[in-house]
Amino acid sequence: MTFTDQLWQEIAPVYEVILSHGFVEELMAGSLPSPTFQYYIQQDALYLADFSRALSQLAARSANPDDMLQFTQFAQNAILVERALHETYFSLYAIEPETTKMPACFAYTNYLLATTSLQSIAVGAAAVLPCFWIYRQVGKYIYQQAIRENPYRAWIDTYAGDAFDQSVTQMLRLTDQFAELASPTERANMQEAFRVSSRLEWYFWNDAYTQNRWLV
Numbered sequence: 001m002t003f004t005d006q007l008w009q010e011i012a013p014v015y016e017v018i019l020s021h022g023f024v025e026e027l028m029a030g031s032l033p034s035p036t037f038q039y040y041i042q043q044d045a046l047y048l049a050d051f052s053r054a055l056s057q058l059a060a061r062s063a064n065p066d067d068m069l070q071f072t073q074f075a076q077n078a079i080l081v082e083r084a085l086h087e088t089y090f091s092l093y094a095i096e097p098e099t100t101k102m103p104a105c106f107a108y109t110n111y112l113l114a115t116t117s118l119q120s121i122a123v124g125a126a127a128v129l130p131c132f133w134i135y136r137q138v139g140k141y142i143y144q145q146a147i148r149e150n151p152y153r154a155w156i157d158t159y160a161g162d163a164f165d166q167s168v169t170q171m172l173r174l175t176d177q178f179a180e181l182a183s184p185t186e187r188a189n190m191q192e193a194f195r196v197s198s199r200l201e202w203y204f205w206n207d208a209y210t211q212n213r214w215l216v
């Protein structure tokens with residue numbers, strides 16, 4: 001079993017509750033209320049900018065040019081592909097850009113930036129991995145079940161598509177390479193980072209579903 005297989009086994013319960021979350025179920029059924037999706041898209045635009053910064057941080061800290069190129073491409077894709085998607089939805093739903101990160105987005109982006117800046121590159125890679133991997137799995141799951149006339153089709157197609165699939169496979173390969181070189185302590189830190197980000201993925205959807213705001 002690869003290191004990344006082990007990572008997935010450990011977060012299997014988190015993945016299960018993500019799949020059964022109301023946000024995912026209603027997105028799949030096409031019945032997600034548009035204010036919920038708007039909130040999500042606004043927060044995701046803020047998230048993606050920092051996700052790209054976190055990937056650039058890993059690129060800058062890479063020891064070899066192959067890894068640098070990979071992380072740079074991931075950072076570029078986070079901006080390009082996903083911005084195109086957001087522009088679709090921003091105009092489709094007349095969504096105003098948001099500037100305030102709500103609690104889950106705030107927690108997640110700050111966690112990614114701190115981890116990719118201050119921890120080892122291996123731990124940083126493990127922290128960004130759920131952003132790739134969970135989205136691919138959720139994307140494929142939704143794609144298989146979603147009704148054809150789904151207002152959220154463009155979102156579903158992006159994450160269930162081949163281009164995203166290939167990035168995820170590359171990211172998994174990189175993480176397994178880092179794990180091979182890592183000490184047992186560092187591998188434990190990678191597991192912890194993977195777990196934290198996986199939980200924050202759930203919180204990100206949950207904040208949108210509950211329209212969570214700062215209470216104070």
Ligand SMILES: Cc1ncc(CO)c(N)n1
Pocket residue numbers: 044047048082130131132135201204
């Ligand atoms: C919160 C979140 N996680 C992962 C992705 C996929 O990159 C995304 N767009 N948003």
